[in-house]
Amino acid sequence: MSFYNTFEHYKNFDFNNCFAGITDNQVQAAIQKEVLSHNDILALLSPCAEKQLEQMAQISQKITFQNFGKAIVLYTPIYISDYCDNHCAYCSFNRTNKITRKKLSFEEIEKEAISIASTGLRHILVLTGDSRKYSPVSYICEAIKILKKYFPAISLEIYALEEAEYAEIIEAGADGLTIYQETYDEELYEKLHPAGPKRNYIYRMDAPERACKAWMRSVNVGALLGLSDWRKEVFFTLLHAQYLQDKYTDTEISVSFPRMRPHTGKFDVSFPVSDKHLVQMILATRIFLKRAGITISTRENSKFRDNLMGLGVTRMSIGSNTAVGGHTTGNEYGQFQIADNRNIETFKQVILDKGFEPVLKDWQNITKL
Numbered sequence: 001m002s003f004y005n006t007f008e009h010y011k012n013f014d015f016n017n018c019f020a021g022i023t024d025n026q027v028q029a030a031i032q033k034e035v036l037s038h039n040d041i042l043a044l045l046s047p048c049a050e051k052q053l054e055q056m057a058q059i060s061q062k063i064t065f066q067n068f069g070k071a072i073v074l075y076t077p078i079y080i081s082d083y084c085d086n087h088c089a090y091c092s093f094n095r096t097n098k099i100t101r102k103k104l105s106f107e108e109i110e111k112e113a114i115s116i117a118s119t120g121l122r123h124i125l126v127l128t129g130d131s132r133k134y135s136p137v138s139y140i141c142e143a144i145k146i147l148k149k150y151f152p153a154i155s156l157e158i159y160a161l162e163e164a165e166y167a168e169i170i171e172a173g174a175d176g177l178t179i180y181q182e183t184y185d186e187e188l189y190e191k192l193h194p195a196g197p198k199r200n201y202i203y204r205m206d207a208p209e210r211a212c213k214a215w216m217r218s219v220n221v222g223a224l225l226g227l228s229d230w231r232k233e234v235f236f237t238l239l240h241a242q243y244l245q246d247k248y249t250d251t252e253i254s255v256s257f258p259r260m261r262p263h264t265g266k267f268d269v270s271f272p273v274s275d276k277h278l279v280q281m282i283l284a285t286r287i288f289l290k291r292a293g294i295t296i297s298t299r300e301n302s303k304f305r306d307n308l309m310g311l312g313v314t315r316m317s318i319g320s321n322t323a324v325g326g327h328t329t330g331n332e333y334g335q336f337q338i339a340d341n342r343n344i345e346t347f348k349q350v351i352l353d354k355g356f357e358p359v360l361k362d363w364q365n366i367t368k369l
């Protein structure tokens with residue numbers, strides 16, 4: 001039994017008809033419930049719910065303050081290799097794109113770590129392309145061992161691993177995993193991933209569960225917004241998060257909403273997502289998954305991000321650079337363009353001015369010191 005069984009149940013579901021038929025009363029009922037059903041999630045994600053965002057925002061804020069206070073945890077990504085064997089149509093690091101590839105040496109990783117740590121940040125997200133040749137698990141483990149001298153919390157956004165490999169990286173000092181399904185539409189997934197190891201849809205779908213089985217402390221799931229109908233993508237994302245939360249109660253499950261940004265290569269956003277709809281999905285998520293973390297990255301612009309505080313978001317990146325060695329080497333070939341270029345000090349002050357608390361460290365992996 002895996003999440004794929006839940007997914008299969010809805011595979012041929014008529015979402016369009018269902019969303020079109022949802023009424024104000026169904027949305028109202030969903031907003032008021034303590035424990036929501038799958039039908040309630042559909043109601044909160046429906047076009048009809050757009051008229052009730054104000055009330056959803058009030059409930060979402062209350063739930064967020066009850067469970068997380070006014071804390072906003074800050075983190076930043078560190079890209080250590082962009083070699084990739086995949087053809088993901090929407091990504092600069094797609095192996096067919098003619099960019100100058102780079103993999104950091106361990107000395108370069110330490111320099112990046114020192115540069116990032118000097119800003120005060122203590123949560124780091126390590127990224128690599130999908131290449132077992134250039135960034136094998138052994139390389140990632142060595143990188144983690146260097147990074148843990150500077151960062152008490154280390155998450156990874158890398159290719160899907162076996163359960164035993166997740167156990168290895170945890171042993172090395174990692175405590176969090178971010179892995180997006182990209183799209184839960186199985187047919188579209190095949191089209192967007194024409195070659196490479198990532199082509200295996202079910203293997204990727206089961207990766208968050210393998211990490212939970214290996215006792216990863218936190219696991220973050222999501223879909224890349226813009227590839228398909230966001231309402232369906234968010235519905236499956238929330239079901240996936242709920243499945244993991246119910247089955248692996250020791251793991252902290254969170255959800256991200258990465259919206260597509262300009263990048264190298266020709267790929268148009270097929271299903272643009274508006275700011276209003278991004279807000280709706282955040283509110284629906286908070287009302288449904290009361291204890292789940294919600295992440296918004298620097299893909300979003302500063303004004304929009306500032307306005308999202310208090311609506312359910314608990315974690316935000318800042319000081320981001322999506323190029324390998326981007327903090328120290330001047331490499332310009334980033335994975336995608338970021339939209340919020342503020343530095344950490346400026347962003348911390350904005351958070352304080354809005355009455356929230358910027359949190360640089362909320363976790364210390366004491367067994368790995």
Ligand code: SF4
Pocket residue numbers: 084085086087088091092093094095128129130198
């Ligand atoms: S999304 Fe990941 S796997 Fe796909 S091309 Fe980009 S780096 Fe490679």
